[in-house]
Amino acid sequence: MGTITTVNPATGADIETYEELSQEDAKKKVDACHEAFSKWKLVSREDRAETIKGLGNALRDNKEELAQLMTEEVGKLIKDSRDEVELCAAICDYTAGCGPAELAPEPRDPSNAGRGIVTYEPIGVIYGIQPWNFPAYQVIRYAIANLMAGNGVLLKHASNCTGSGLMIEKIFRQGGLPENLFTVLVIGHDTSDEIIKHDKVRGVTLTGSDDAGRHIAEAAGKVLKPTVLELGSNDAYMVLEDADLDLAAKVCAQARLYNNGQTCINGKRFIVTEKVYDEFLEKFVARFEAVKTGDPTAADTDMGPMSRTDLRDDVHEQVEKSVANGAKIACGGKIPDGPGAFYPATVLTDVKPGQPAYDDEIFGPVASVIKAKDDDDAMRLANDSRYGLGGGILSKDEDRAIELASKHFDTGMVFINVYGVADPSMPFGGVKNSGYGREHGGLGMREFTNAKSIFVGSA
Incomplete structure (x- = not known):
């Protein structure tokens, strides 16, 4: 196990030092997240939406403290940090408002049965690896969509904004999210690869460079796990x-x-x-x-x-x-x-x-x-x-x-x-070496769901 020390990029001064989790302790947190997911998946879409609305309120309640920490850790303009927290709260509002309908069962008329139903079911624990440039937004973008879908969520944040990740975990608990359903893993890259292999991790999402995307896609592909990758760009x-x-x-x-x-x-x-x-x-x-x-x-x-x-x-x-x-x-x-x-x-x-x-x-x-x-x-x-x-x-x-x-x-x-x-209403993602999959715009809520076909005949 090592340590992570965050540094203020405006002054060069150390901010805080954090102990990394051992692989054993990190895997225990995955197990706990899966256990929380097993209950959360049975909560109605409408009740999940109410909880997510509460997370948006909690983000607004803690806006100044989170904004100040983000600016201290990564050097963002303080006004941009405040705007970022507001955007995160707006994502919660949007998701709570349209999530139940986006994930609702859809009727079909199959030729081989009396009727058909397509349901969008949660698949399990989703592991997110996120960068430092938007310490709150990058987390909220994938976490809220997956929580709305009924999944559990893990976060490995960039080391230089470790404190921001841990504060978001605290804010989510304050906002009413069940214990362990959103879990921050303070870990290094070697342990991260082991988390991808964990049998209770069902999907992986990364925002980062195209080189990082290749590594994560290969690691997830070896264990046949779906990925969403938002990578570099030269817009x-x-x-x-x-x-x-x-x-x-x-x-x-x-x-x-x-x-x-x-x-x-x-x-x-x-x-x-x-x-x-x-x-x-x-x-x-x-x-x-x-x-x-x-x-x-x-x-x-x-x-x-x-x-x-x-x-x-x-x-x-x-x-x-x-x-x-x-x-x-x-x-x-x-x-x-x-x-x-x-x-x-x-x-x-x-x-x-x-x-x-x-x-x-x-x-x-x-x-x-x-x-x-x-x-x-x-x-x-x-x-x-x-x-x-x-x-x-x-x-x-x-x-x-x-x-x-x-x-x-x-x-x-x-x-x-x-x-x-x-x-939040518009799909976010790219093509070519900029990755694949979409976040936001309703599509993000379905990326890590099981589109399940149910065929119903007469009894």
Whole structure:
């Protein structure tokens, strides 16, 4: 057994140290979660919904304490942390409101029986492995859907937000969730692989990098367990010839810099048609140069630190490799002096294949601006990625943009003339190396259910 020490990325100061569970103790928690599930699955959908509504109320009751801890652990702007808790509560409200209907039995008219029924039954304990960039939302997104479905839920959170995970467990108990039904496992990677193999774990969900996704999918596949994977991305935002450039610069800056540039569905590549390239770039760079980086708890701070210094250094290495292969720095690109994991808002131009800024995901506040010959070329470049989570289109012609989004953009989500992170009513997920499966939008409640066919003849 080891220990985990959380660190404030704005100051470098230690926050708290936690003891990791032994494999034996972790497996006992899985058994306890399964026992809680065996009772919870028999609770009516309507009563589950009432409990989940109570979890949303408990999140709101503890909003400030949870928000402050998230900001301390991962460097989020305090206003973003508060908004995140509100989003989590809204997910509870949405799920409680529509969950009973989404999971209701459906009548069928089979040819080989008098009538048919399709039921959506819980399958058991679902193991979630979650990242640090949204310490509450990433947990709530999969946990609430699965609790509504009647499953039990395990969480292995990112080590640097261990405290946030444990606080959510405490808030859920306060909100009325039965004991052990949602359980945090403070464990390392080796023990995590053993949890996947546990016979009482029936499904696994991961939000993380595509490399992590391959590992988890392989481990779960060996024991024939279903997975939902939400992985990396290199989202493209296309600025077409007819775009409102002031709006485009604003939306694209938001898309890149939200959450200190550390969001899977951040815009990362900004593909601009040649006709408007120079004017857009001027407006875009001006917004990045105006960003005030500093204390994430201060009301006037625009961007806080990255979550860890090693991740900040990884981003800087990607920038340097891109520059070595021909990219140019329009602004930013230098690690500032002083403590903390800070990195400036950075814009790269002359971005081409063979550079990390084009090929890979840069998980920090670095924008790659790419010139396209025309709108058709912009669409080609947008799809020239192994990823396919989200993307954006900036255009005054909404009907044309919708057609491009639906028929040509090879991603799971598209934002037109706006940037957004998530909404509980809309499916969330990607294609290609960005993973598979969906969360939110009703679909998330059914991902880990048994769609059971019941054929009924005359007695």
